[in-house]
Amino acid sequence: MKIFSKDELKYFDGKEGRPAYVAYKGRVYNVTNSFLWKGGKHMALHVAGCDLTEELKKAPHGDEFIKRFPVVGVLECK
Amino acid sequence: MAKVTREMVERSGVDVDVLLELLIKNAAAELTTYYYYTILRTNLIGLKGEGLKEIAEVARIEDRNHFEALVPRIYELGGKLPDDMKEFHDMSACPPARLPENPTVEEILKVLVEAERCAVREYTQICNMTAGKDHRTYDLALAILNEEIEHESWFSEFLGEGPSGHFMRRGETSPFVSKFLK
Numbered sequence: 509m510k511i512f513s514k515d516e517l518k519y520f521d522g523k524e525g526r527p528a529y530v531a532y533k534g535r536v537y538n539v540t541n542s543f544l545w546k547g548g549k550h551m552a553l554h555v556a557g558c559d560l561t562e563e564l565k566k567a568p569h570g571d572e573f574i575k576r577f578p579v580v581g582v583l584e585c586k
Numbered sequence: 587m588a589k590v591t592r593e594m595v596e597r598s599g600v601d602v603d604v605l606l607e608l609l610i611k612n613a614a615a616e617l618t619t620y621y622y623y624t625i626l627r628t629n630l631i632g633l634k635g636e637g638l639k640e641i642a643e644v645a646r647i648e649d650r651n652h653f654e655a656l657v658p659r660i661y662e663l664g665g666k667l668p669d670d671m672k673e674f675h676d677m678s679a680c681p682p683a684r685l686p687e688n689p690t691v692e693e694i695l696k697v698l699v700e701a702e703r704c705a706v707r708e709y710t711q712i713c714n715m716t717a718g719k720d721h722r723t724y725d726l727a728l729a730i731l732n733e734e735i736e737h738e739s740w741f742s743e744f745l746g747e748g749p750s751g752h753f754m755r756r757g758e759t760s761p762f763v764s765k766f767l768k
């Protein structure tokens with residue numbers, strides 16, 4: 509499984525045709541096909557290409573949604 | 587735009603541009619839901635479906651009312667609706683409530699309840715962002731939230747998730763939001 513550094517993850521911001529990846533609890537999810545992540549932006553508040561583990565704690569939902577998306581790798585832990 | 591209105595909200599610490607984006611996305615969700623519910627309602631047929639038709643209709647009309655009630659607040663705060671309706675559809679805060687491939691009453695109910703749950707999440711978020719800060723948006727979002735919660739409970743009751751705890755509307759619609767429509 510691919511290991512992403514935080515810098516590598518930044519490329520996958522969902523803008524200009526790039527895929528939209530989001531890291532959550534060490535896993536990298538591909539949300540490109542989500543209606544709610546168009547252009548790599550979610551609810552005016554969150555952007556793809558980032559680790560959103562902390563942000564999800566403040567969201568009006570849990571991790572049940574992100575877990576429905578394919579895992580494309582893991583986030584390097586350093 | 588109501589200049590001082592916007593200034594007061596800004597000074598209370600709310601990011602008005604983010605709030606406006608959320609309000610516009612939710613206005614889009616309401617209007618598109620109104621459209622998709624038209625199709626869902628039409629397909630609620632047969633012995634089981636017939637009784638649900640009226641309930642889906644009330645939710646449909648109230649969602650349109652929510653759209654109508656959100657629009658003035660968007661313009662007061664200096665926002666605007668996109669010119670292009672396709673763009674408006676695609677920026678919705680909730681996924682399209684499309685007719686399921688296998689449109690049984692049960693499957694349609696699942697779509698209805700999911701749409702309402704999405705709305706409950708959204709207005710909870712807007713209430714949290716505006717509570718004690720932007721009083722008018724809070725009041726509006728809370729009124730809409732009250733109705734979305736009722737919609738969720740009506741549909742979930744029919745999915746066997748337990749009693750909704752209240753009656754259907756008796757003639758009138760939007761008991762909470764109507765004050766914003768006058």
Ligand code: HEM
Binds near residue numbers: 545553575680681
């Ligand atoms: C305050 C911040 C957030 C708000 C207001 C928000 C709101 C929402 C809402 C309303 C939905 C639709 C839920 C439904 O259909 O019932 C949703 C879906 C989703 N959210 Fe969030 N969310 C937030 C933060 C996050 C974060 C931080 C993540 C990433 C870890 C995330 C990932 C997702 C995913 C993957 C979906 C499912 C999208 C789909 O099914 O296409 N959300 N969010």
